[in-house]
Amino acid sequence: MAEDSPLLGAIPELDSMAVVTVITTLEERFGFIVADDEIDGSTFATVGSLVAFVKSKLGA
Amino acid sequence: MLPLAGGGRFCIFHPAAGPSAAVGAAVYVHPFAEEMNKSRRMAALQARALSAAGISVLQIDLLGCGDSAGDFGDATWPIWVADVAEAVRWLRARTGFAPFVWGLRSGCLLAVAAVAALESAPDLVFWQPVISGRQHLQQFLRLRVAGELIGRAGADRTGTAELRAKLESGATLDIAGYALVPGVAMGLDAADLAPLPARVRVAWLEVSSSEPPELSPAARMRVSAWQAAGSDVIPVAVAGLPFWQTQEIAECPALIEATTSAVLRWCA
Numbered sequence: 061m062a063e064d065s066p067l068l069g070a071i072p073e074l075d076s077m078a079v080v081t082v083i084t085t086l087e088e089r090f091g092f093i094v095a096d097d098e099i100d101g102s103t104f105a106t107v108g109s110l111v112a113f114v115k116s117k118l119g120a
Numbered sequence: 121m122l123p124l125a126g127g128g129r130f131c132i133f134h135p136a137a138g139p140s141a142a143v144g145a146a147v148y149v150h151p152f153a154e155e156m157n158k159s160r161r162m163a164a165l166q167a168r169a170l171s172a173a174g175i176s177v178l179q180i181d182l183l184g185c186g187d188s189a190g191d192f193g194d195a196t197w198p199i200w201v202a203d204v205a206e207a208v209r210w211l212r213a214r215t216g217f218a219p220f221v222w223g224l225r226s227g228c229l230l231a232v233a234a235v236a237a238l239e240s241a242p243d244l245v246f247w248q249p250v251i252s253g254r255q256h257l258q259q260f261l262r263l264r265v266a267g268e269l270i271g272r273a274g275a276d277r278t279g280t281a282e283l284r285a286k287l288e289s290g291a292t293l294d295i296a297g298y299a300l301v302p303g304v305a306m307g308l309d310a311a312d313l314a315p316l317p318a319r320v321r322v323a324w325l326e327v328s329s330s331e332p333p334e335l336s337p338a339a340r341m342r343v344s345a346w347q348a349a350g351s352d353v354i355p356v357a358v359a360g361l362p363f364w365q366t367q368e369i370a371e372c373p374a375l376i377e378a379t380t381s382a383v384l385r386w387c388a
Binding site for chain 2: 097
Protein backbone atom coordinates (compact mmCIF):
# COMPACT_ATOMS: atom_id res chain seq x y z
CA MET A 61 0.00 0.00 0.00
CA ALA A 62 1.17 3.51 -0.83
CA GLU A 63 0.01 6.97 0.17
CA ASP A 64 -2.33 7.17 -2.80
CA SER A 65 -3.78 3.66 -2.41
CA PRO A 66 -7.55 4.07 -2.38
CA LEU A 67 -9.49 2.70 0.61
CA LEU A 68 -13.19 3.52 0.74
CA GLY A 69 -14.95 2.13 -2.31
CA ALA A 70 -11.88 0.18 -3.40
CA ILE A 71 -11.85 -2.45 -0.64
CA PRO A 72 -15.16 -4.32 -0.47
CA GLU A 73 -14.57 -5.38 3.15
CA LEU A 74 -14.30 -1.76 4.25
CA ASP A 75 -17.96 -1.20 5.09
CA SER A 76 -19.31 1.11 7.77
CA MET A 77 -18.67 -1.35 10.60
CA ALA A 78 -15.11 -1.94 9.42
CA VAL A 79 -14.58 1.83 9.36
CA VAL A 80 -15.78 1.96 12.96
CA THR A 81 -13.29 -0.78 13.88
CA VAL A 82 -10.48 1.17 12.23
CA ILE A 83 -11.43 4.31 14.16
CA THR A 84 -11.64 2.34 17.43
CA THR A 85 -8.26 0.72 16.85
CA LEU A 86 -6.59 4.06 16.10
CA GLU A 87 -8.16 5.66 19.17
CA GLU A 88 -6.91 2.93 21.47
CA ARG A 89 -3.50 2.64 19.91
CA PHE A 90 -2.74 6.35 20.03
CA GLY A 91 -4.93 7.47 22.93
CA PHE A 92 -7.17 10.08 21.32
CA ILE A 93 -10.94 10.41 20.85
CA VAL A 94 -12.51 10.98 17.46
CA ALA A 95 -15.65 13.14 17.33
CA ASP A 96 -18.22 12.48 14.60
CA ASP A 97 -17.73 15.80 12.88
CA GLU A 98 -13.99 15.25 12.51
CA ILE A 99 -14.43 12.47 9.99
CA ASP A 100 -16.35 11.69 6.85
CA GLY A 101 -15.86 9.64 3.71
CA SER A 102 -12.93 11.78 2.58
CA THR A 103 -10.93 10.80 5.69
CA PHE A 104 -10.98 7.22 4.46
CA ALA A 105 -10.42 8.02 0.76
CA THR A 106 -6.78 6.90 0.67
CA VAL A 107 -4.03 5.63 2.94
CA GLY A 108 -2.55 9.12 2.76
CA SER A 109 -5.73 10.89 3.85
CA LEU A 110 -6.05 8.54 6.84
CA VAL A 111 -2.40 9.01 7.83
CA ALA A 112 -2.85 12.80 7.57
CA PHE A 113 -5.87 12.57 9.86
CA VAL A 114 -3.98 10.57 12.50
CA LYS A 115 -1.04 13.00 12.31
CA SER A 116 -3.39 15.94 12.80
CA LYS A 117 -4.91 14.22 15.88
CA LEU A 118 -1.48 13.54 17.36
CA GLY A 119 -0.31 17.07 16.69
CA ALA A 120 -3.42 18.64 18.20
CA MET B 121 -24.77 -16.73 44.03
CA LEU B 122 -23.35 -13.93 46.13
CA PRO B 123 -26.25 -12.27 47.99
CA LEU B 124 -25.86 -8.51 47.49
CA ALA B 125 -28.15 -5.47 47.28
CA GLY B 126 -30.43 -5.75 44.25
CA GLY B 127 -30.29 -9.55 44.14
CA GLY B 128 -27.84 -12.43 43.82
CA ARG B 129 -24.71 -12.13 41.73
CA PHE B 130 -23.90 -15.24 39.77
CA CYS B 131 -20.35 -16.37 40.44
CA ILE B 132 -18.13 -19.21 39.34
CA PHE B 133 -15.58 -20.31 41.92
CA HIS B 134 -12.54 -22.21 40.75
CA PRO B 135 -10.81 -23.49 43.89
CA ALA B 136 -7.05 -23.86 43.80
CA ALA B 137 -6.20 -27.32 42.53
CA GLY B 138 -3.14 -29.02 41.18
CA PRO B 139 -0.23 -30.81 42.77
CA SER B 140 1.03 -28.04 45.05
CA ALA B 141 -0.64 -26.22 47.92
CA ALA B 142 -2.80 -23.16 47.27
CA VAL B 143 -0.67 -20.06 46.70
CA GLY B 144 -3.09 -17.22 46.00
CA ALA B 145 -6.48 -15.95 44.86
CA ALA B 146 -7.90 -13.79 42.08
CA VAL B 147 -11.17 -12.03 41.25
CA TYR B 148 -12.02 -11.68 37.56
CA VAL B 149 -13.87 -8.57 36.40
CA HIS B 150 -15.51 -8.90 33.00
CA PRO B 151 -15.80 -6.19 30.34
CA PHE B 152 -18.80 -4.27 29.10
CA ALA B 153 -21.68 -5.43 26.87
CA GLU B 154 -20.73 -7.55 23.86
CA GLU B 155 -17.07 -7.75 24.86
CA MET B 156 -18.18 -9.79 27.87
CA ASN B 157 -19.76 -12.42 25.64
CA LYS B 158 -16.83 -12.59 23.24
CA SER B 159 -14.35 -13.13 26.05
CA ARG B 160 -16.16 -15.79 28.08
CA ARG B 161 -14.01 -18.59 26.75
CA MET B 162 -10.69 -16.83 27.40
CA ALA B 163 -11.80 -15.90 30.91
CA ALA B 164 -12.73 -19.51 31.62
CA LEU B 165 -9.46 -20.85 30.18
CA GLN B 166 -7.39 -18.42 32.24
CA ALA B 167 -9.39 -19.17 35.39
CA ARG B 168 -8.75 -22.89 34.94
CA ALA B 169 -5.04 -22.30 34.28
CA LEU B 170 -4.71 -20.24 37.47
CA SER B 171 -6.65 -22.79 39.47
CA ALA B 172 -4.35 -25.55 38.24
CA ALA B 173 -1.39 -23.41 39.35
CA GLY B 174 -2.76 -23.13 42.89
CA ILE B 175 -4.60 -19.83 42.58
CA SER B 176 -8.32 -19.79 43.44
CA VAL B 177 -10.41 -17.67 41.07
CA LEU B 178 -13.80 -16.07 41.55
CA GLN B 179 -15.57 -14.92 38.39
CA ILE B 180 -18.45 -12.60 39.22
CA ASP B 181 -21.22 -11.51 36.87
CA LEU B 182 -21.94 -7.89 37.81
CA LEU B 183 -25.50 -6.72 38.49
CA GLY B 184 -27.63 -7.03 35.36
CA CYS B 185 -24.91 -8.94 33.47
CA GLY B 186 -24.66 -12.60 32.53
CA ASP B 187 -26.62 -14.80 34.93
CA SER B 188 -26.82 -12.32 37.80
CA ALA B 189 -30.02 -10.72 39.07
CA GLY B 190 -31.38 -7.56 37.49
CA ASP B 191 -31.44 -6.20 33.96
CA PHE B 192 -28.57 -4.33 32.33
CA GLY B 193 -30.65 -1.18 32.79
CA ASP B 194 -30.81 -1.72 36.59
CA ALA B 195 -27.06 -1.33 36.95
CA THR B 196 -25.04 1.74 37.80
CA TRP B 197 -21.29 2.20 37.69
CA PRO B 198 -21.00 2.56 41.50
CA ILE B 199 -23.00 -0.67 42.01
CA TRP B 200 -20.54 -2.50 39.76
CA VAL B 201 -17.59 -1.07 41.66
CA ALA B 202 -19.18 -2.23 44.92
CA ASP B 203 -19.80 -5.69 43.40
CA VAL B 204 -16.08 -6.05 42.68
CA ALA B 205 -15.15 -5.03 46.23
CA GLU B 206 -17.65 -7.53 47.68
CA ALA B 207 -16.23 -10.29 45.50
CA VAL B 208 -12.74 -9.53 46.82
CA ARG B 209 -13.98 -9.65 50.42
CA TRP B 210 -15.76 -12.96 49.87
CA LEU B 211 -12.73 -14.55 48.27
CA ARG B 212 -10.36 -13.29 50.96
CA ALA B 213 -12.61 -14.74 53.67
CA ARG B 214 -12.93 -17.99 51.77
CA THR B 215 -9.26 -18.57 50.89
CA GLY B 216 -7.27 -16.58 53.45
CA PHE B 217 -5.26 -14.98 50.63
CA ALA B 218 -5.36 -11.30 49.65
CA PRO B 219 -6.81 -11.68 46.14
CA PHE B 220 -5.44 -9.80 43.17
CA VAL B 221 -8.01 -8.29 40.83
CA TRP B 222 -7.82 -9.28 37.17
CA GLY B 223 -9.77 -7.13 34.74
CA LEU B 224 -10.37 -7.27 31.02
CA ARG B 225 -10.96 -4.05 29.03
CA SER B 226 -13.42 -1.86 30.99
CA GLY B 227 -13.17 -4.41 33.82
CA CYS B 228 -9.77 -2.84 34.53
CA LEU B 229 -11.44 0.53 35.15
CA LEU B 230 -13.79 -1.13 37.65
CA ALA B 231 -10.89 -2.95 39.30
CA VAL B 232 -9.01 0.30 39.88
CA ALA B 233 -12.15 2.03 41.14
CA ALA B 234 -12.80 -0.82 43.58
CA VAL B 235 -9.41 -0.38 45.23
CA ALA B 236 -10.66 2.74 47.02
CA ALA B 237 -13.51 0.70 48.52
CA LEU B 238 -11.19 -1.97 49.89
CA GLU B 239 -9.36 -2.12 53.20
CA SER B 240 -6.03 -2.86 51.54
CA ALA B 241 -4.98 -2.25 47.93
CA PRO B 242 -4.90 -5.45 45.86
CA ASP B 243 -2.40 -6.24 43.15
CA LEU B 244 -3.82 -5.89 39.65
CA VAL B 245 -3.80 -7.77 36.37
CA PHE B 246 -4.85 -5.73 33.35
CA TRP B 247 -5.83 -7.47 30.14
CA GLN B 248 -5.95 -4.99 27.25
CA PRO B 249 -7.09 -2.27 29.63
CA VAL B 250 -9.42 0.51 28.58
CA ILE B 251 -7.42 3.57 29.57
CA SER B 252 -10.11 6.19 29.04
CA GLY B 253 -13.73 5.53 29.99
CA ARG B 254 -14.77 8.50 27.87
CA GLN B 255 -13.16 6.95 24.81
CA HIS B 256 -14.88 3.63 25.54
CA LEU B 257 -18.29 5.28 25.88
CA GLN B 258 -17.72 7.19 22.64
CA GLN B 259 -16.95 3.89 20.89
CA PHE B 260 -20.12 2.29 22.26
CA LEU B 261 -22.28 5.24 21.18
CA ARG B 262 -20.66 5.12 17.77
CA LEU B 263 -22.15 1.66 17.19
CA ARG B 264 -25.51 3.37 16.79
CA VAL B 265 -24.38 5.96 14.31
CA ALA B 266 -21.91 3.82 12.35
CA GLY B 267 -23.92 3.86 9.16
CA GLU B 268 -23.97 7.64 9.07
CA LEU B 269 -20.29 8.24 9.66
CA ILE B 270 -19.11 7.88 6.10
CA GLY B 271 -22.37 8.41 4.26
CA ARG B 272 -23.37 11.90 5.28
CA ALA B 273 -21.85 15.30 5.76
CA GLY B 274 -21.17 16.30 9.36
CA ALA B 275 -24.14 18.63 9.73
CA ASP B 276 -26.79 16.07 8.72
CA ARG B 277 -26.02 13.48 11.34
CA THR B 278 -27.59 12.48 14.59
CA GLY B 279 -24.18 11.98 16.09
CA THR B 280 -22.67 10.72 19.28
CA ALA B 281 -22.75 14.25 20.71
CA GLU B 282 -26.54 14.16 20.54
CA LEU B 283 -26.63 10.72 22.15
CA ARG B 284 -24.39 11.98 24.94
CA ALA B 285 -26.70 14.93 25.50
CA LYS B 286 -29.65 12.54 25.83
CA LEU B 287 -27.82 10.51 28.47
CA GLU B 288 -26.89 13.66 30.34
CA SER B 289 -30.56 14.67 30.42
CA GLY B 290 -31.40 11.32 32.01
CA ALA B 291 -32.62 9.31 29.01
CA THR B 292 -31.87 5.62 28.50
CA LEU B 293 -30.50 4.64 25.08
CA ASP B 294 -30.95 1.34 23.30
CA ILE B 295 -27.60 0.48 21.73
CA ALA B 296 -26.69 -2.87 20.19
CA GLY B 297 -29.42 -4.54 22.23
CA TYR B 298 -28.32 -3.04 25.56
CA ALA B 299 -30.28 -0.52 27.61
CA LEU B 300 -27.58 2.04 28.34
CA VAL B 301 -28.72 3.99 31.39
CA PRO B 302 -27.15 7.28 32.51
CA GLY B 303 -26.05 5.64 35.78
CA VAL B 304 -23.70 3.37 33.86
CA ALA B 305 -22.77 5.71 31.02
CA MET B 306 -21.81 8.70 33.15
CA GLY B 307 -19.75 6.54 35.51
CA LEU B 308 -17.91 5.00 32.58
CA ASP B 309 -17.43 8.44 31.07
CA ALA B 310 -15.68 9.68 34.21
CA ALA B 311 -13.56 6.55 34.73
CA ASP B 312 -9.88 6.69 33.93
CA LEU B 313 -7.06 4.22 34.41
CA ALA B 314 -5.13 6.68 36.55
CA PRO B 315 -2.21 5.53 38.70
CA LEU B 316 -3.18 4.62 42.25
CA PRO B 317 -1.72 6.44 45.21
CA ALA B 318 -1.13 3.03 46.80
CA ARG B 319 1.97 1.24 45.49
CA VAL B 320 0.74 -2.01 44.01
CA ARG B 321 2.04 -4.65 41.66
CA VAL B 322 0.52 -4.58 38.20
CA ALA B 323 0.79 -7.11 35.40
CA TRP B 324 -0.15 -5.10 32.28
CA LEU B 325 -0.81 -7.41 29.32
CA GLU B 326 -1.76 -6.55 25.77
CA VAL B 327 -2.40 -8.65 22.70
CA SER B 328 -0.54 -7.30 19.71
CA SER B 329 -0.53 -7.92 15.97
CA SER B 330 2.93 -6.34 15.56
CA GLU B 331 6.00 -8.45 14.98
CA PRO B 332 7.57 -8.64 17.52
CA PRO B 333 4.55 -7.95 19.79
CA GLU B 334 4.63 -4.55 21.47
CA LEU B 335 2.48 -2.47 23.79
CA SER B 336 0.56 0.31 22.03
CA PRO B 337 2.02 3.83 22.32
CA ALA B 338 -0.97 4.87 24.47
CA ALA B 339 -0.39 1.97 26.89
CA ARG B 340 3.37 2.63 27.09
CA MET B 341 2.71 6.21 28.18
CA ARG B 342 0.26 5.08 30.85
CA VAL B 343 2.57 2.33 32.12
CA SER B 344 5.25 5.00 32.61
CA ALA B 345 2.79 7.10 34.61
CA TRP B 346 1.99 4.14 36.89
CA GLN B 347 5.68 3.42 37.36
CA ALA B 348 6.39 7.07 38.12
CA ALA B 349 3.68 6.93 40.80
CA GLY B 350 5.57 4.10 42.48
CA SER B 351 3.72 0.98 41.35
CA ASP B 352 5.67 -2.06 40.21
CA VAL B 353 4.38 -2.62 36.67
CA ILE B 354 5.29 -5.59 34.50
CA PRO B 355 4.37 -4.71 30.89
CA VAL B 356 3.88 -7.72 28.62
CA ALA B 357 2.84 -7.88 24.97
CA VAL B 358 1.95 -11.19 23.35
CA ALA B 359 1.00 -12.16 19.81
CA GLY B 360 -2.65 -12.94 19.23
CA LEU B 361 -6.07 -11.88 18.06
CA PRO B 362 -8.25 -9.30 19.82
CA PHE B 363 -10.50 -12.06 21.19
CA TRP B 364 -12.83 -9.58 22.97
CA GLN B 365 -14.06 -8.26 19.62
CA THR B 366 -13.42 -10.89 16.95
CA GLN B 367 -16.41 -12.15 15.00
CA GLU B 368 -15.59 -15.77 15.79
CA ILE B 369 -14.73 -16.72 19.36
CA ALA B 370 -10.93 -16.66 19.51
CA GLU B 371 -8.35 -17.97 21.94
CA CYS B 372 -4.96 -16.53 22.81
CA PRO B 373 -2.85 -19.19 24.55
CA ALA B 374 0.20 -16.90 24.77
CA LEU B 375 -1.77 -14.46 26.93
CA ILE B 376 -2.78 -17.21 29.34
CA GLU B 377 0.79 -18.46 29.68
CA ALA B 378 2.19 -14.97 30.19
CA THR B 379 -0.47 -14.10 32.76
CA THR B 380 0.00 -17.26 34.79
CA SER B 381 3.77 -16.87 34.88
CA ALA B 382 3.52 -13.16 35.84
CA VAL B 383 1.22 -13.77 38.81
CA LEU B 384 3.06 -16.86 40.01
CA ARG B 385 6.05 -14.59 40.61
CA TRP B 386 3.90 -12.64 43.06
CA CYS B 387 2.89 -15.81 44.85
CA ALA B 388 6.40 -17.19 45.20
